[in-house]
Amino acid sequence: MTTADHDPRLDAYWMPFTANRQFKQAPRMLARAEGMHYWTDDGRQILDGVAGLWCVNAGHARPKIVQAIQQQAGEMDYAPPFQMGHPKAFELADELAKLTPAGLNRVFFTNSGSESVETALKMALAYHRVRGEGSRTRLIGRERGYHGVNFGGISVGGIVTNRKMFGTLLSGVDHLRHTHDPARNAFSVGQPEHGADLADDLERLVALHDASTIAAVIVEPIAGSTGVLIPPQGYLQRLRKICDQHGILLIFDEVITGFGRTGQPFASQTFGVVPDMITAAKGITNGSVPMGAVFVQQAIHDTFMNGPAHLIEFFHGYTYSAHPLACAAGLGTLATYADEGLLTRAATMADTFATALHGLRGLPHVVDIRNFGLVGGIELAPRPGEPGKRAFDVFLDCFAHGVMIRTTGDTIALSPPLIISAEQIGQIVETVAAAIRRVV
Numbered sequence: 001m002t003t004a005d006h007d008p009r010l011d012a013y014w015m016p017f018t019a020n021r022q023f024k025q026a027p028r029m030l031a032r033a034e035g036m037h038y039w040t041d042d043g044r045q046i047l048d049g050v051a052g053l054w055c056v057n058a059g060h061a062r063p064k065i066v067q068a069i070q071q072q073a074g075e076m077d078y079a080p081p082f083q084m085g086h087p088k089a090f091e092l093a094d095e096l097a098k099l100t101p102a103g104l105n106r107v108f109f110t111n112s113g114s115e116s117v118e119t120a121l122k123m124a125l126a127y128h129r130v131r132g133e134g135s136r137t138r139l140i141g142r143e144r145g146y147h148g149v150n151f152g153g154i155s156v157g158g159i160v161t162n163r164k165m166f167g168t169l170l171s172g173v174d175h176l177r178h179t180h181d182p183a184r185n186a187f188s189v190g191q192p193e194h195g196a197d198l199a200d201d202l203e204r205l206v207a208l209h210d211a212s213t214i215a216a217v218i219v220e221p222i223a224g225s226t227g228v229l230i231p232p233q234g235y236l237q238r239l240r241k242i243c244d245q246h247g248i249l250l251i252f253d254e255v256i257t258g259f260g261r262t263g264q265p266f267a268s269q270t271f272g273v274v275p276d277m278i279t280a281a282k283g284i285t286n287g288s289v290p291m292g293a294v295f296v297q298q299a300i301h302d303t304f305m306n307g308p309a310h311l312i313e314f315f316h317g318y319t320y321s322a323h324p325l326a327c328a329a330g331l332g333t334l335a336t337y338a339d340e341g342l343l344t345r346a347a348t349m350a351d352t353f354a355t356a357l358h359g360l361r362g363l364p365h366v367v368d369i370r371n372f373g374l375v376g377g378i379e380l381a382p383r384p385g386e387p388g389k390r391a392f393d394v395f396l397d398c399f400a401h402g403v404m405i406r407t408t409g410d411t412i413a414l415s416p417p418l419i420i421s422a423e424q425i426g427q428i429v430e431t432v433a434a435a436i437r438r439v440v
């Protein structure tokens, strides 16, 4: 990169998951956010169609969250989480445990989705060891799964680009096939009809490895980052049943689906399947302060607690676990969700969203449309020789026309703040439609 084609003040920051060279030639700078909107540094208003990055579920700069963070910063900036506590950590865990599915009432705090995944995987391995079945060391993920970017997460994850640069990863990992089946399920509204049988892949892996070697299976109820893949009817139920038959823990990665995205606080509740652990992040603080959490079945937690009383039960934690600012933000967030009924609002808006989204069927390049609650994907045919580029051009066009979307491969992903109005859904979908018509 030469200094002639960009501003050298942009050089130092190595941006994550970004085409740095392209970006720095034509930067997109966000300066402010409120409610459903961002504003760019040159004052353009942008309607937020992705809740920032699937996280700002209550919309931006909500007063209770802002005030909670400001007050906490003045009162106590930091508290060590090891062998010490602070009231808001306990209060937040207690409030969260009221929202989680039955039994998942123990909460371990982290700082991100990636850390939640690592924590859950380690907890699963340690759990089997603590109860005397240490041979269960194998972890099962799924093709097209996204579980963050740490080594455990990319190992159980199923995205080649996130894996291939980084060597051999964790050993003892296997994968289920993904559930995307456009031949049978294209343009399904809500849950696709076909594909529950894909859960039987787990039986195949049990036959191959033996259940006594398998610790846990991790899947996203809805795979978000790899194109919004909705679980086929009956698939998650079948996975739960097979796990139960073989003593395998089931982990749902709800980093995206948690906190109202599907019409209930958690997708586990929406789909009626209770896992053994849930990994969460993003919406837990409405994206305002980094925080993640693992929600754990009480029986799993109690297995650790039944060990020798003088020992630390689980040798794991982060300097910033249960950070006071994050806990304050989390309490402000839950209050905001509760005040406005946001954790079930996606159910109210789902039909409007689905109708608008599926109205794009028939536009050039559109090969599939998928939706559930307030999350949706519009898949385009890739431009020959340039995978992902056509959808990215739609993103650029939408951004230029005042709407923020996200693309993953050739899928356009929408997951707006849960406060969105019907009119704003219309604006997003019309902007996307116009962009699709403009791209080649």
Ligand code: PMP
Binding pocket: 111, 112, 113, 114, 115, 117, 146, 147, 148, 149, 220, 224, 225, 253, 254, 255, 256, 281, 282
């Ligand atoms: N799991 C899932 C399902 C996710 O969607 C994400 C992030 N999009 C992560 C884990 C990782 O979260 P983070 O970026 O906060 O580490």
